[in-house]
Amino acid sequence: xxxxxxxxxxxxxxxxxxxxxxxxxxxxxxxxxxxxxxxxxxxxxxxxxxxxxxxxxxxxxxxxxxxxxxxxxxxxxxxxxxxxxxxxxxxxxxxxxxxxxxxxxxxxxxxxxxxxxxxxxxxxxxxxxxxxxxxxxxxxxxxxxxxxxxxxxxxxxxxxxxxxxxxxxxxxxxxxxxxxxxxxxxxxxxxxxxxxxxxxxxxxxxxxxxxxxxxxxxxxxxxxxxxxxxxxxxxxxxxxxxxxxxxxxxxxxxxxxxxxxxxxxxxxxxxxxxxxxxxxxxxxxxxxxxxxxxxxxxxxxxxxxxxxxxxxxxxxxxxxxxxxxxxxxxxxxxxxxxxxxxxxxxxxxxxxxxxxxxxxxxxxxxxxxxxxxxxxxxxxxxxxxxxxxxxxxxxxxxxxxxxxxxxxxxxxxxxxxxxxxxxxxxxxxxxxxxxxxxxxxxxxxxxxxxxxxxxxxxxxxxxxxxxxxxxxxxxxxxxxxxxxxxxxxxxxxxxxxxxxxxxxxxxxxxxxxxxxxxxxxxxxxxxxxxxxxxxxxxxxx
Ligand code: ADP
Numbered sequence: 001x002x003x004x005x006x007x008x009x010x011x012x013x014x015x016x017x018x019x020x021x022x023x024x025x026x027x028x029x030x031x032x033x034x035x036x037x038x039x040x041x042x043x044x045x046x047x048x049x050x051x052x053x054x055x056x057x058x059x060x061x062x063x064x065x066x067x068x069x070x071x072x073x074x075x076x077x078x079x080x081x082x083x084x085x086x087x088x089x090x091x092x093x094x095x096x097x098x099x100x101x102x103x104x105x106x107x108x109x110x111x112x113x114x115x116x117x118x119x120x121x122x123x124x125x126x127x128x129x130x131x132x133x134x135x136x137x138x139x140x141x142x143x144x145x146x147x148x149x150x151x152x153x154x155x156x157x158x159x160x161x162x163x164x165x166x167x168x169x170x171x172x173x174x175x176x177x178x179x180x181x182x183x184x185x186x187x188x189x190x191x192x193x194x195x196x197x198x199x200x201x202x203x204x205x206x207x208x209x210x211x212x213x214x215x216x217x218x219x220x221x222x223x224x225x226x227x228x229x230x231x232x233x234x235x236x237x238x239x240x241x242x243x244x245x246x247x248x249x250x251x252x253x254x255x256x257x258x259x260x261x262x263x264x265x266x267x268x269x270x271x272x273x274x275x276x277x278x279x280x281x282x283x284x285x286x287x288x289x290x291x292x293x294x295x296x297x298x299x300x301x302x303x304x305x306x307x308x309x310x311x312x313x314x315x316x317x318x319x320x321x322x323x324x325x326x327x328x329x330x331x332x333x334x335x336x337x338x339x340x341x342x343x344x345x346x347x348x349x350x351x352x353x354x355x356x357x358x359x360x361x362x363x364x365x366x367x368x369x370x371x372x373x374x375x376x377x378x379x380x381x382x383x384x385x386x387x388x389x390x391x392x393x394x395x396x397x398x399x400x401x402x403x404x405x406x407x408x409x410x411x412x413x414x415x416x417x418x419x420x421x422x423x424x425x426x427x428x429x430x431x432x433x434x435x436x437x438x439x440x441x442x443x444x445x446x447x448x449x450x451x452x453x454x455x456x457x458x459x460x461x462x463x464x465x466x467x468x469x470x471x472x473x474x475x476x477x478x479x480x481x482x483x484x485x486x487x488x489x490x491x492x493x494x495x496x497x498x499x500x501x502x503x504x505x506x507x508x509x510x511x512x513x514x515x516x517x518x519x520x521x522x523x524x525x526x527x528x529x530x531x532x533x534x535x536x537x538x539x540x541x
Contacts, residue, residue: 383425
C-alpha cells in the first residue's frame with residue numbers, strides 16, 4: 001500500500017491519465033451498447049417511416065379525388081325532380097376537375113327505367129347516352145334504384161365507390177329529396193390512366209421530399225403496380241428495378257393497385273449496420289483523439305515539471321560551481337597578499353591556480369550568458385574566415401596548465417596536411433570546444449587521458465574529444481543535448497555542472513550547419529565529435 005502511494009506521488013500523471021481514460025472507456029462501452037440497441041430498432045423505424053410515406057401518398061390522392069368528387073356530385077334534388085338539366089349541366093361545368101372521364105346523373109322514376117344523362121367534360125353537354133360505360137353505370141345505380149322504391153328509403157348521402165369494372169371505376173353520390181328519400185344519383189367515371197400516369201407521380205414528387213432529404217431522396221424508389229402486378233409507374237428511371245421490400249394497397253380508389261417502396265442501395269438492415277459501424281468508428285476515433293490529447297498534455301506537463309526540477313537543480317549546481325572556486329581564489333589571494341608564501345615555486349603554483357579557476361568561472365558565466373541569449377533568440381554569430389587548426393592549438397595551450405595540474409595526459413592528433421580556412425564564428429567554436437574539453441576533464445574519473453583529433457574528411461571538418469571516463473548510458477545519449485539535462489545515475493552525482501554545456505555546443509554547431517555526435521560506453525569513455533561542413537558555413541542565427 002505504501003509502495004503504491006509512493007508510486008502515485010512520484011508519477012501523478014498516471015493518476016490523471018487513469019481518471020480520464022477509465023471514464024472515457026466506460027462511456028465508449030455505454031455508447032457501444034446503445035448503438036447495438038439502435039441497430040436493432042433502426043430497421044423497424046426505417047420501415048415505419050417508409051410505410052408512412054406510402055400512406056401519405058395514398059392519402060393525398062384520396063383527399064384530392066374525394067374532396068373534389070364530394071363537391072362536384074352534390075346535386076340538389078329539385079332541378080333533377082323538375083327535369084331542369086341546364087342547371088345540373090352548369091354545375092358539372094363549374095365543378096369539373098382533372099381525373100374525371102365523365103359525370104352522370106340518374107333520375108329514378110317509379111315503374112320505369114332510370115333516366116341516365118352523361119356529361120362529357122370535353123363537349124361540356126349533359127345528354128342521354130348509350131355509351132360503353134352505361135352498363136357499368138347502370139349496375140352501380142341499380143342498388144340505389146331499388147332503395148328509391150322502398151317506402152322508407154331514408155339514407156345518408158355518402159360517397160360510394162364501385163370498382164368491379166376496372167375500366168370504368170365509378171364514384172357515386174345519392175341525391176336525396178327533402179324527406180331524405182333517394183330520388184337519383186350523381187356520379188363520375190374515373191380517368192384511371194390520368195390518375196396513374198399524372199396524379200400519382202405528382203403526389204409522389206410532392207410527398208417524398210417531406211420524408212427524405214438530401215442524398216437519401218435520390219436513393220428511394222416508389223413504384224405503383226396494377227392489379228395484375230404490372231409496374232405502371234416508378235420513380236426509378238434507369239437500371240434494373242429490384243423488388244420492393246415494403247408494399248401497400250391504394251386506399252379509397254384503385255384499391256386493387258399497390259404502391260411499393262425501396263432504397264436502391266441498401267435494405268433497412270444494411271443501412272442500420274452501416275450506421276452502427278459509422279457511429280461506432282466516430283466514437284472510437286473521438287475517444288482515441290481525447291486519450292491522445294490527454295496523453296500529449298500530460299507528457300508536456302511532465303516535461304515542464306522535469307524542466308522545473310532541473311532548473312532548481314541548476315541554480316544549486318551553479319551556486320556551488322561559483323562559490324567553490326571563488327573561495328579558493330580568495331584564500332590563495334589572501335595568502336599572497338599577506339606575504340605568507342615565500343617560495344617562488346608556490347607563488348607560481350598559486351598564481352596558476354587562480355588563473356585556471358578564473359578561466360573556468362569565465363567559461364561558466366559565458367555559458368550562462370550565452371544560454372540566456374539563445375533562449376531569448378538574441379544569440380548572433382559573426383562569421384569570418386579562420387584557421388581552425390590555429391584556434392584548436394591555441395585553446396589547448398590555454399588549457400594545458402590546468403590539465404597538467406590535474407595530472408591529465410593530453411594527446412593532440414593534428415592534421416598532417418594543410419588545413420582549409422573555414423567561415424566560422426571563432427569565439428563560438430572555441431567555446432564549443434572548451435565545453436567538450438571541460439566535460440572530458442570532469443567526467444574522466446581516474447583515467448586521465450584525453451585525445452583530441454582534428455581532421456579534414458569528405459568535405460567536413462571533424463573535431464573530436466575522447467576521454468576514457470565514466471561514459472554515458474545509451475538511453476541518455478540523446479537527452480544530454482537538452483538544456484539542464486544531467487545524467488542522474490552513476491558517478492555524475494559527484495561532479496558539479498550546470499547542464500548547459502552540451503545544449504550550447506549543439507546550438508553553436510547547428511548554427512554552422514554542422515552536427516555534434518556522441519559515441520560512448522559506460523565505464524569506458526566517450527567521444528564527442530563536432531562535424532562542420534567546409535562549404536557554406538557562413539550563416540547567421
Ligand atoms: P554539465 O554542466 O552537467 O556537464 P553538459 O550539458 O555539459 O552539462 O553535459 C550534460 C550531461 O552529459 C552531463 O551532466 C553528464 O552527465 C553528461 N556528459 C557530458 N559529457 C560527458 C562525458 N565526456 N563523459 C560522461 N558524461 C558526460
